[in-house]
Amino acid sequence: MNQLTIQKKIDGVGIGLHKGVPIKISLSPLGSNAGVVFYRSDVDTYIEAKPMNVRDTTMATVVGDEKGNIVSTIEHLLSAIYAFGIDNILITLDSYEVPIMDGSSASFCMMLKDAKTQQLKEKKKVFMLKNSIEVKKGDNYVKLAPSLTPKYNFSIDFPHPSIGIQSHSLEFTKENYLEEISRARTFGFLKDIHMLRKKDLALGGSLENAIVMDQKRILNLEGLRYENEFVRHKILDAIGDLRLLGYPYIAEYSSHAGSHDLNHELTLELLNSPDKFELVELDGIKEMIFYDQR
């Protein structure tokens, strides 16, 4: 199988979580081996989506260039790009953040579906994991283990009556992602939003783009999209964060209470451990298990 890009340019618009103003986004085709590249039209700079360019992981994953220009909240868009198997794509933005849309990756999946994929000339490469790799912080961990098929297992334990202990496992295919993961929204607590607003952040955050909770309950009148929507969103985030590796991977990802920070450390650790993986061309049986359903 060859590398994929999209067939045509596609435009969208959405509110930025932090600035709270509309941001224009367009997705355009790119050639083989270009990867995922952001272009900030307002400051005329390109930023590649790769672990070395990560500048912050506290609330979202943020990449930047040497001049201090950044693109924030990249993980939901990268998650959709990964699910569609796209290797090369240009993302043009007129601001420093990817629009939050509805807090999930569903709108980006719709854009990519409209744009359709096309094969390029170069072969597609994937990471085949040979040995397990893990990053821990207290009881929290993220781990990749060798597997014949790509899988994700996530558990969380939030001391809040609406969350508690939740877990979810995903057998990764594009169809399963679209059905089980893509609509899971990000979530936040009212007290944190008040605190962020005081710092002029989260100005665009609302019940339209997140599950918001006070101390006792969920404030969104429509309720949840999935019973365990919180943990499903953590899988959505993990897929987006690990897209920074630059290649798809055939491995089993497991995490308890993982974060953007731990996911980022995992990508750095993996790229610094050449004995743990093999970069192989995706063909034959590997293609069947990975992309058969596309």
Ligand SMILES: [Zn+2]
């Ligand atoms: Zn998220």
